[in-house]
Amino acid sequence: MQGEKKVLYSAVQPTNNLTIGNYIGAVRNFVALQNEYDCIYAIANMHAITVRQNPAELRKNTLSLLALYIACGIDPQKCVLYLQSHVPAHAELAWVLNTFTYVGEMERMTQFKDKSAKHADNINMGLMDYPVLMAADILLYQTDVVPVGVDQRQHLEITRDIAIRFNNAYSPTFTVPEGVYTKVGAKINDLLDPSKKMSKSAENVNGAVFLSDDRDTIMRKFKRAVTDSEAAVRYDPENKPGVSNLLSIYSAFTGRDIPQCESAFAGCGYGQFKEAVGEAVADKLAPIQAEQAKLLADKEYLNGVLKNGAEAAARRAGRTLAKVYKKIGFYQL
Numbered sequence: 001m002q003g004e005k006k007v008l009y010s011a012v013q014p015t016n017n018l019t020i021g022n023y024i025g026a027v028r029n030f031v032a033l034q035n036e037y038d039c040i041y042a043i044a045n046m047h048a049i050t051v052r053q054n055p056a057e058l059r060k061n062t063l064s065l066l067a068l069y070i071a072c073g074i075d076p077q078k079c080v081l082y083l084q085s086h087v088p089a090h091a092e093l094a095w096v097l098n099t100f101t102y103v104g105e106m107e108r109m110t111q112f113k114d115k116s117a118k119h120a121d122n123i124n125m126g127l128m129d130y131p132v133l134m135a136a137d138i139l140l141y142q143t144d145v146v147p148v149g150v151d152q153r154q155h156l157e158i159t160r161d162i163a164i165r166f167n168n169a170y171s172p173t174f175t176v177p178e179g180v181y182t183k184v185g186a187k188i189n190d191l192l193d194p195s196k197k198m199s200k201s202a203e204n205v206n207g208a209v210f211l212s213d214d215r216d217t218i219m220r221k222f223k224r225a226v227t228d229s230e231a232a233v234r235y236d237p238e239n240k241p242g243v244s245n246l247l248s249i250y251s252a253f254t255g256r257d258i259p260q261c262e263s264a265f266a267g268c269g270y271g272q273f274k275e276a277v278g279e280a281v282a283d284k285l286a287p288i289q290a291e292q293a294k295l296l297a298d299k300e301y302l303n304g305v306l307k308n309g310a311e312a313a314a315r316r317a318g319r320t321l322a323k324v325y326k327k328i329g330f331y332q333l
């Protein structure tokens with residue numbers, strides 16, 4: 001498999017609950033890509049600790065994300081599916097890449113600035129170094145493409161810069177990766193504040209729909225979603241951010257395009273519209289949640305997946321790291 005197909009890499013942090021935005025923007029696409037590409041998917045627990053985590057929860061969320069990946073249709077036989085901390089090469093390459101990254105570049109990262117403001121009591125080195133670890137993740141596997149949300153664009157750009165910088169300083173070592181930014185439903189916004197991206201750490205939990213929410217919770221959240229006073233289901237993100245966001249969600253969960261969705265709700269009141277959106281989401285999530293629960297009950301299976309994944313990942317990452325160590329002059333035995 002390796003060699004013919006392009007290498008695709010992505011990762012998700014095992015923090016809190018994933019939202020339907022994470023599902024649409026990330027995990028769902030991972031499934032669609034696994035036949036076409038040589039896919040490597042990670043659970044980025046080393047990134048997660050850049051903001052303080054409760055250890056028991058981090059452990060639990062790790063298995064929960066793994067089960068979710070599989071429940072959504074990611075096939076561990078087809079992809080490399082692994083936990084970042086199981087492959088020491090990530091930390092090792094990140095250290096080397098640190099010496100090819102400037103402090104000023106990291107200080108200018110939007111996400112660093114946002115997170116620093118949000119966690120002002122814990123602006124740790126890891127938070128600042130987050131993009132370098134992400135570069136290490138990607139570059140270790142000679143990745144060609146990285147599907148991510150638009151919020152990760154800056155991190156991908158710096159990954160490319162670091163790769164080019166290293167390649168120029170020595171000789172071609174890293175594949176320079178391309179970012180692929182999901183378009184449809186790439187950005188699902190908060191139900192209560194549609195000017196903001198739907199986030200795992202939303203201020204008001206009612207603004208975010210989590211993949212773990214049951215049907216009643218989902219229906220309640222959509223019922224409360226902010227709309228407008230025009231009473232027309234029309235896609236117009238500028239003037240109708242709430243309704244447009246709901247249309248995006250409906251479109252993403254039903255696979256129908258926006259014009260089709262608009263006509264489906266022509267002349268329909270917002271109450272009925274919101275109920276339909278809630279139902280589409282709940283219908284889609286129910287079987288995934290059932291499968292996830294089933295997988296979580298089989299820890300032996302999940303551990304086996306992680307073990308195989310770590311072995312496969314370490315083998316591939318090790319090759320790149322060895323090349324890097326050689327080029328920079330680390331004495332080899």
Ligand code: TRP
Pocket residue numbers: 009010011012013044047133134137138146147148152
């Ligand atoms: N920073 C990414 C996010 O929060 C997660 C991530 C970590 C990642 N390493 C990566 C994504 C490598 C793509 C490639 O969404």
